[in-house]
Amino acid sequence: EPEVTQTPSHQVTQMGQEVILRCVPISNHLYFYWYRQILGQKVEFLVSFYNNEISEKSEIFDDQFSVERPDGSNFTLKIRSTKLEDSAMYFCASSRTGVSNEQFFGPGTRLTVL
Amino acid sequence: DAKTTQPTSMDCAEGRAANLPCNHSTISGNEYVYWYRQIHSQGPQYIIHGLKNNETNEMASLIITEDRKSSTLILPHATLRDTAVYYCIAQYGQNFVFGPGTRLSVLP
Numbered sequence: 001e002p003e004v005t006q007t008p009s010h011q012v013t014q015m016g017q018e019v020i021l022r023c024v025p026i027s028n029h030l031y032f033y034w035y036r037q038i039l040g041q042k043v044e045f046l047v048s049f050y051n052n053e054i055s056e057k058s059e060i061f062d063d064q065f066s067v068e069r070p071d072g073s074n075f076t077l078k079i080r081s082t083k084l085e086d087s088a089m090y091f092c093a094s095s096r097t098g099v100s101n102e103q104f105f106g107p108g109t110r111l112t113v114l
Numbered sequence: 115d116a117k118t119t120q121p122t123s124m125d126c127a128e129g130r131a132a133n134l135p136c137n138h139s140t141i142s143g144n145e146y147v148y149w150y151r152q153i154h155s156q157g158p159q160y161i162i163h164g165l166k167n168n169e170t171n172e173m174a175s176l177i178i179t180e181d182r183k184s185s186t187l188i189l190p191h192a193t194l195r196d197t198a199v200y201y202c203i204a205q206y207g208q209n210f211v212f213g214p215g216t217r218l219s220v221l222p
Binding site: 004033035037045050055056058089095099100105107110 | 148156
């Protein structure tokens with residue numbers, strides 16, 4: 001069964017450093033998403049991406065975040081200058097359509113900012 | 115904010131049906147009801163979704179009331195592996211808003 005994959009599984013970085021989190025969505029899916037979950041808290045939507053542009057973003061997704069689909073398979077989340085409060089699990093998801101269609105989530109990347 | 119309310123936690127005996135309720139009294143006509151679950155810190159796992167009609171798949175059944183103000187997820191024969199946090203989401207479009215969910219504990 002096809003699945004969403006994410007790398008790395010765990011990333012440790014120093015405050016102020018840039019990190020790139022990588023995702024490979026399911027191959028015939030057209031919509032891509034990033035969510036985050038701070039330890040012990042709810043899963044929070046960050047951004048959705050379709051047709052090579054952002055279609056929706058939350059208040060959390062400020063100027064320090066960016067997303068890119070650099071080739072036909074990868075979908076990346078970049079955090080430009082990490083802060084301590086960026087420490088969280090980051091989940092990538094993909095779906096075939098943007099409405100009435102289930103989103104499939106990856107296993108997540110645990111980001112630890114020191 | 116999430117448009118759904120769910121009990122904080124529930125217990126279920128192994129082998130019995132687990133019935134997880136969800137209230138979505140402010141749901142609009144084009145919003146779907148989705149159920150996901152999260153085991154430990156793994157990625158949320160899709161279970162089932164519906165609009166108006168009851169739905170069933172290999173994992174679960176979804177019963178939506180006629181007025182669409184509430185729904186129930188039914189796991190017909192709960193196993194220990196079904197212990198997880200279950201999220202009910204009422205949504206149209208791409209931005210899933212997760213609430214705190216129901217922590218289901220399946221007991222031996």
